[in-house]
Amino acid sequence: MSLSGFADPLWLLLIGVVAVLAVGYLVTQRLRRRDTKRFTNLELLERVAPRRPGWQRHIPPAMLAVGLILLSIALAGPTAESKVPRNRATVMLVVDVSLSMNSKDIPPSRLAAAQQAAKSFADQLTPGVNLGLIEFAGSATTLVSPTTDRTQVKAGIDALKPAEGTATGDGIAAAVQAIQSLRQADHRRRRSAAGPHRAAVGRAGRTTPPTRTPRGARTPRRGRARQAQMPISGIYFGTKGGTADVEGQAEDVPGDQQAMRQIAELSGGQAYDAESAGQLQNVYSSLASQIGYETKTVDASQPWLALGTLISLLSVAASVLITQRIS
Numbered sequence: 001m002s003l004s005g006f007a008d009p010l011w012l013l014l015i016g017v018v019a020v021l022a023v024g025y026l027v028t029q030r031l032r033r034r035d036t037k038r039f040t041n042l043e044l045l046e047r048v049a050p051r052r053p054g055w056q057r058h059i060p061p062a063m064l065a066v067g068l069i070l071l072s073i074a075l076a077g078p079t080a081e082s083k084v085p086r087n088r089a090t091v092m093l094v095v096d097v098s099l100s101m102n103s104k105d106i107p108p109s110r111l112a113a114a115q116q117a118a119k120s121f122a123d124q125l126t127p128g129v130n131l132g133l134i135e136f137a138g139s140a141t142t143l144v145s146p147t148t149d150r151t152q153v154k155a156g157i158d159a160l161k162p163a164e165g166t167a168t169g170d171g172i173a174a175a176v177q178a179i180q181s182l183r184q185a186d187h188r189r190r191r192s193a194a195g196p197h198r199a200a201v202g203r204a205g206r207t208t209p210p211t212r213t214p215r216g217a218r219t220p221r222r223g224r225a226r227q228a229q230m231p232i233s234g235i236y237f238g239t240k241g242g243t244a245d246v247e248g249q250a251e252d253v254p255g256d257q258q259a260m261r262q263i264a265e266l267s268g269g270q271a272y273d274a275e276s277a278g279q280l281q282n283v284y285s286s287l288a289s290q291i292g293y294e295t296k297t298v299d300a301s302q303p304w305l306a307l308g309t310l311i312s313l314l315s316v317a318a319s320v321l322i323t324q325r326i327s
Contacts, residue, residue, distance in 0.1 A: 007077030014072035056322050063315035070308030080300040083293040085126040090146050092175035094134045096203040098166040100253035105242035110204050113277040119154045121284035126292035138165025140174040175199040197230045204238040231269035234260035239275050
């Protein structure tokens with residue numbers, strides 16, 4: 001139960017009426033005791049007057065007052081903030097498959113750990129969220145267009161293979177294009193917009209020049225993400241001492257955390273660091289909660305109504321049991 005807000009707070013004035021009735025009850029009890037003491041023949045009064053219960057007789061009216069207060073609160077329409085699943089939203093999962101993902105600083109390898117976390121992320125998203133998959137190395141490829149079919153996405157995740165290059169910008173541009181295509185399809189079908197859009201970019205290597213120039217390259221990718229109202233959740237994955245086998249030689253693959261922060265900030269999103277598989281799982285779990293649910297103000301009057309009705313009925317039952325009558 002929550003008292004964070006009320007839909008119609010004027011009904012709370014009834015609590016004042018209950019308070020007036022309670023004061024009237026106390027005054028009546030005091031006057032009754034005073035009149036009893038004025039009776040001169042107390043011995044005759046004990047023989048003639050019925051035996052009244054002691055303090056227990058005050059229980060029913062006290063319970064009734066509490067019940068009326070709870071019912072007044074219910075009538076005022078208490079509201080509460082609640083997390084509810086989104087009906088529609090779109091997420092593009094953009095995964096780095098550069099050779100730096102071969103590093104085993106996070107066992108069994110960065111790529112294997114990232115694949116496991118990404119599949120867990122897909123399972124945790126609510127059913128109404130469209131999920132797409134993009135891989136990027138020297139260039140970006142859209143493996144799965146936004147869909148609610150999690151099996152298709154997880155199959156694409158399992159198929160990820162390392163390649164040369166780390167064209168992060170291409171991955172972001174591909175995510176923007178996928179979102180815009182979905183919007184255009186919704187517009188043609190005269191459907192409502194597909195809810196909020198988000199790109200989750202997981203990267204371990206440093207950005208290298210793309211092998212080809214994608215369409216729209218003159219516009220900065222991060223700027224295009226902001227224009228498309230697509231915040232980027234940038235996830236740096238790996239450790240500073242990581243090495244990877246590149247053409248038979250071990251090379252340092254420390255990554256570029258600062259670049260990921262800049263990408264996230266310029267797009268209106270957030271940056272995350274994950275130096276273990278467990279930390280990456282936690283990041284994806286947090287994102288799944290943020291994306292899959294929204295906070296709404298909902299009616300919270302039912303518990304107050306049920307409890308108020310129950311206590312009011314119990315007050316009637318207590319009155320019958322204690323005083324042998326309904327008072």
